[in-house]
Amino acid sequence: MMSTSLPSRKLFDQDWKRVSFWGSICALSQVFICLVGLPAELNRRILIESTLSLGYLFIIWVPLVFGYVVSKMVELEGVENPKPGAAELLSGAITGLLGGLGLVVLMLGIDNFDLRDPLLNWNPKLLRLLTFENSIGFGSMIWLLVGVGLGVFGASLHQMTTRIRKMVAYAIFGLFTLAVLEDVIDDLSEGLRLEWLSDMIYAKRGGITVTSTIVIAVVLAALPLLTRGKVKEAVSRYRSSDNPAEQQRNSIVLFALVAVVFLVLPWFLGGIINELLANVGLFLLLALGLNIVVGLAGLLDLGYVAFFAVGGYTTAVFTSPNSPWFSPETHFGISLLVVVVMATLAGLLIGAPVIRMRGDYLAIVTLGFGEIIRLLFLSDWLKPYLGGSQGITNIPGIDLGPWEVRGADPRSVFYMVLAFCVLAIYVSWRLQGSRIGRAWMAIREDESVAEVMGINTVNSKLMAFVVGAVLASFSGAVLAAKVGSVFPKSFEILVSIIILVVVIVGGMGSITGVMVGSLVLIGILGGPRQPGLLQEFQNYKLLIYGALLVFMMLKRPEGLVPTARRTRELHQEEYLQDAWLGDDDSEQQEEAGERL
Amino acid sequence: MSLLEIENLQITFGGLDALSNLDFAIEEGEIVSVIGPNGAGKTTFFNAISGMIPPTSGEIIFDGESVLGLDPNQITEMGIARTFQNVRLFPNMTVLENVMVSQHCRTSQLVVGALFQTKAFKKEEKEIRERAEEILSFFGTRLVGYRLDQPAFALSYANRRRLEIARAMATQPRLLLLDEPVAGMNPIETAELTALIGRLRDEWGFTIVIIEHDMKVVRDVSDRVVVLDHGVPIAQGSYDDVSTNPDVIEAYLGRPVEAKR
Numbered sequence: 040m041m042s043t044s045l046p047s048r049k050l051f052d053q054d055w056k057r058v059s060f061w062g063s064i065c066a067l068s069q070v071f072i073c074l075v076g077l078p079a080e081l082n083r084r085i086l087i088e089s090t091l092s093l094g095y096l097f098i099i100w101v102p103l104v105f106g107y108v109v110s111k112m113v114e115l116e117g118v119e120n121p122k123p124g125a126a127e128l129l130s131g132a133i134t135g136l137l138g139g140l141g142l143v144v145l146m147l148g149i150d151n152f153d154l155r156d157p158l159l160n161w162n163p164k165l166l167r168l169l170t171f172e173n174s175i176g177f178g179s180m181i182w183l184l185v186g187v188g189l190g191v192f193g194a195s196l197h198q199m200t201t202r203i204r205k206m207v208a209y210a211i212f213g214l215f216t217l218a219v220l221e222d223v224i225d226d227l228s229e230g231l232r233l234e235w236l237s238d239m240i241y242a243k244r245g246g247i248t249v250t251s252t253i254v255i256a257v258v259l260a261a262l263p264l265l266t267r268g269k270v271k272e273a274v275s276r277y278r279s280s281d282n283p284a285e286q287q288r289n290s291i292v293l294f295a296l297v298a299v300v301f302l303v304l305p306w307f308l309g310g311i312i313n314e315l316l317a318n319v320g321l322f323l324l325l326a327l328g329l330n331i332v333v334g335l336a337g338l339l340d341l342g343y344v345a346f347f348a349v350g351g352y353t354t355a356v357f358t359s360p361n362s363p364w365f366s367p368e369t370h371f372g373i374s375l376l377v378v379v380v381m382a383t384l385a386g387l388l389i390g391a392p393v394i395r396m397r398g399d400y401l402a403i404v405t406l407g408f409g410e411i412i413r414l415l416f417l418s419d420w421l422k423p424y425l426g427g428s429q430g431i432t433n434i435p436g437i438d439l440g441p442w443e444v445r446g447a448d449p450r451s452v453f454y455m456v457l458a459f460c461v462l463a464i465y466v467s468w469r470l471q472g473s474r475i476g477r478a479w480m481a482i483r484e485d486e487s488v489a490e491v492m493g494i495n496t497v498n499s500k501l502m503a504f505v506v507g508a509v510l511a512s513f514s515g516a517v518l519a520a521k522v523g524s525v526f527p528k529s530f531e532i533l534v535s536i537i538i539l540v541v542v543i544v545g546g547m548g549s550i551t552g553v554m555v556g557s558l559v560l561i562g563i564l565g566g567p568r569q570p571g572l573l574q575e576f577q578n579y580k581l582l583i584y585g586a587l588l589v590f591m592m593l594k595r596p597e598g599l600v601p602t603a604r605r606t607r608e609l610h611q612e613e614y615l616q617d618a619w620l621g622d623d624d625s626e627q628q629e630e631a632g633e634r635l
Numbered sequence: 636m637s638l639l640e641i642e643n644l645q646i647t648f649g650g651l652d653a654l655s656n657l658d659f660a661i662e663e664g665e666i667v668s669v670i671g672p673n674g675a676g677k678t679t680f681f682n683a684i685s686g687m688i689p690p691t692s693g694e695i696i697f698d699g700e701s702v703l704g705l706d707p708n709q710i711t712e713m714g715i716a717r718t719f720q721n722v723r724l725f726p727n728m729t730v731l732e733n734v735m736v737s738q739h740c741r742t743s744q745l746v747v748g749a750l751f752q753t754k755a756f757k758k759e760e761k762e763i764r765e766r767a768e769e770i771l772s773f774f775g776t777r778l779v780g781y782r783l784d785q786p787a788f789a790l791s792y793a794n795r796r797r798l799e800i801a802r803a804m805a806t807q808p809r810l811l812l813l814d815e816p817v818a819g820m821n822p823i824e825t826a827e828l829t830a831l832i833g834r835l836r837d838e839w840g841f842t843i844v845i846i847e848h849d850m851k852v853v854r855d856v857s858d859r860v861v862v863l864d865h866g867v868p869i870a871q872g873s874y875d876d877v878s879t880n881p882d883v884i885e886a887y888l889g890r891p892v893e894a895k896r
Binding site: 465466469470472473474475476477478480481484485487488489490491492493494495496502506604607608611614615618 | 685686687706707708711712716717719723724725726727728732735736737739740741742744745746748749750752756759760763785786788789802806
């Protein structure tokens with residue numbers, strides 16, 4: 040509970056240093072975002088009809104967030120804190136104002152100087168965008184007002200009661216999600232013969248219509264009032280059930296629900312969304328494999344794409360009639376067996392020399408090996424066998440009797456990938472709780488001690504490497520059958536890095552986390568070569584990945600959906616404090632969770 | 636034949652002889668203390684036996700077989716387990732997991748068993764768990780109950796030391812090397828653990844080598860005491876013999892004042 044017995048601060052009793060610091064950061068961020076070209080590029084994507092595009096959203100979130108940050112008070116427990124009041128609102132306003140000033144300076148700069156040489160986006164297009172096709176004076180007025188308004192709004196979030204804040208958050212995030220998921224919902228409502236629904240929500244030329252924006256915002260805001268925490272109660276009851284039989288029943292029900300959703304959903308989705316889901320699945324499969332290597336065994340493998348490539352090329356050689364040297368044209372099932380063997384061999388070959396290294400050294404060496412494998416596929420030396428930069432084309436789909444899995448039918452690919460992902464999840468889940476899983480954990484904690492405690496570290500680490508390699512090669516095999524061709528270009532180092540980001544952002548070692556990570560990153564932002572839901576992001580994917588990674592490392596290093604173990608590891612002090620306070624104040628913990 | 640025989644052991648770091656001309660033997664069922672001032676080479680002695688530091692020269696024979704050139708995990712499998720002076724648990728694993736993982740070299744199930752949940756796998760998991768709980772209950776109520784599922788970093792200092800011993804016991808050794816097991820404990824805890832060390836031999840049948848600075852503990856538990864100074868054994872025998880040995884007193888306290896005369 041906040042102790043707020045002191046009166047609030049006087050209006051001009053500000054921490055000027057702090058306010059000007061966050062204000063300048065706010066201004067710099069906005070200018071930076073404008074100059075990298077995000078607003079101009081993303082302006083095509085309309086979120087709310089004739090009001091807001093994704094491009095503008097990228098500018099206006101800044102004063103909102105920084106207004107919120109600057110007015111956040113440090114609450115000391117057991118000490119009387121001043122009540123938040125007008126002074127906090129003012130600091131938010133100043134921050135927003137400074138941000139707006141940044142944009143004004145930018146506009147004047149663009150108008151008077153020409154810096155187009157180093158700064159590509161220093162151009163009239165950006166100026167027109169910022170001035171709303173009007174005069175600079177008009178644009179400046181708008182941006183200053185918007186800055187102040189959003190800054191105050193951000194600051195006022197602290198002073199709302201929890202319930203109102205919840206309503207606001209529901210409305211904002213709900214609208215945002217609806218706008219981002221427009222394609223999916225369009226697609227889904229078409230499949231379900233509910234076109235009228237999407238016609239009602241979305242405007243013809245994209246974006247939510249103004250009327251439905253207001254209606255939806257009201258409905259969403261009313262949601263927490265209607266449910267009154269009943270959902271949360273149900274979830275916590277579901278989680279904290281002590282009865283093992285009940286627990287088991289709950290998980291079976293949950294599993295069945297998820298399974299039904301995944302089995303039925305693709306029939307109501309169109310080609311593009313199914314394609315997207317198939318891509319998410321391919322990367323999920325890779326991420327699950329890497330999760331075993333990095334999350335469980337703690338081996339930072341930066342050359343993971345090598346195994347992906349081995350799976351793809353093996354399938355290509357064994358099934359394609361166009362394979363230049365050896366072309367048995369076997370069935371996918373048989374080639375899959377060969378893939379397992381080849382991936383195991385590759386895992387052992389790459390693993391054996393590097394496995395004795397630790398930490399950073401291992402990362403660098405695997406990075407090198409990943410590139411070596413790609414360059415081998417590209418080399419003139421192996422060109423007569425593997426086709427060099429032309430790769431191997433004409434890989435047939437997967438013939439499964441009545442069905443055929445091929446790239447032109449993304450639904451079938453999705454089911455195929457789903458089957459492999461289920462397999463990967465099962466493998467990760469079972470290994471986690473086994474003797475070998477515990478050995479991996481011990482190696483991750485302290486390798487020398489693990490060895491003294493009788494664990495053969497070399498063998499255990501190799502095993503992690505091989506299990507990860509096999510899962511990655513499955514992904515490669517399905518990719519080859521889906522795309523119909525493999526090229527060295529598809530196996531760039533960027534793939535390794537993006538998978539690693541998926542694992543880290545999702546939550547290392549956590550299966551659910553990795554699933555959420557790939558849905559969010561690959562599904563929405565897109566994979567290394569695959570567009571996501573927001574196709575407009577294509578050019579800025581790496582920028583956003585990087586920003587997201589930095590933000591996560593600072594604010595939530597354990598990932599989006601972490602395991603209990605990892606949370607405990609990264610928040611030892613909090614854990615010790617909680618343990619010390621005892622379990623009887625779980626209410627307080629719940630409250631803390633709510634505030635997060 | 637002795638359980639462990641060390642002949643002419645020498646370990647050199649650069650120009651420094653950490654251990655030299657060390658001969659040592661321990662019979663099955665003995666408790667031997669190794670004492671000596673700081674930097675005398677006691678922990679290096681343990682590191683050499685457990686395979687963490689390869690000796691420069693000499694021979695280490697355990698149960699009739701040389702352990703030189705073996706990896707630490709192979710030595711553990713032969714039946715030598717140790718604890719660490721600066722507690723080195725797996726801090727983010729639970730108490731139970733710490734003990735379960737240490738049975739690795741006595742168990743055998745690999746990936747296939749875990750994936751298909753074979754009968755053998757389930758049986759082995761059950762045994763591992765039961766043995767871990769049995770070992771932990773050796774320390775009374777200190778490491779059982781809700782503590783089983785606590786991460787090791789949440790334990791008190793004394794409990795961490797106990798868990799280290801439990802973890803070493805879980806490897807089912809014949810020879811147990813305890814490196815300062817009571818360091819940092821209060822007198823009551825020290826007395827309790829001293830009694831436990833005796834029981835480790837009598838009930839569990841371990842042969843024990845113990846490094847300790849607390850002379851009361853050394854007196855109470857050891858059949859024999861070996862004194863190291865600058866890597867060289869300067870005395871050995873019963874506690875009473877060693878504690879009155881002038882060389883030992885000199886090593887600990889320095890040369891008496893009268894020598895200046």
